[in-house]
Amino acid sequence: MESLNKFYIEHHAEAWTPIQFKAGPYYCIKHDGKIVSAAGVHVATPQIAQLGNIITDEAYRNRGYGTACTAALATDLASKGRIISLFVRVDNAPAISMYEKLGFIKKREIMFLVMQKNAPQ
Numbered sequence: 001m002e003s004l005n006k007f008y009i010e011h012h013a014e015a016w017t018p019i020q021f022k023a024g025p026y027y028c029i030k031h032d033g034k035i036v037s038a039a040g041v042h043v044a045t046p047q048i049a050q051l052g053n054i055i056t057d058e059a060y061r062n063r064g065y066g067t068a069c070t071a072a073l074a075t076d077l078a079s080k081g082r083i084i085s086l087f088v089r090v091d092n093a094p095a096i097s098m099y100e101k102l103g104f105i106k107k108r109e110i111m112f113l114v115m116q117k118n119a120p121q
Contacts, residue, residue, distance in 0.1 A: 037065035051086040
């Protein structure tokens with residue numbers, strides 16, 4: 001878990017916090033002992049699961065690692081009868097292509113805002 005947390009921090013995962021390890025399973029691929037790709041969940045209930053934190057190190061992209069992690073995660077969750085969803089930025093064409101290859105379909109576009117604390121002055 002420590003190395004997976006470090007991987008997410010190093011890759012600036014947008015919606016990452018270690019408490020998400022408790023939400024559900026995480027799958028990762030290691031290359032030479034180093035995590036190079038990972039996929040997990042933001043939220044999981046007995047009925048639904050929202051995939052999240054799907055990241056592949058830039059140096060290891062286009063090798064199928066992200067697809068393998070995401071497919072394994074989705075298969076695991078679907079085998080438990082969960083409805084699976086995810087959010088992806090509209091400008092992230094490589095991720096959208098991967099998700100469509102795995103059978104995900106676009107349902108709607110959603111606008112979201114990120115609130116950040118102001119730095120002390």
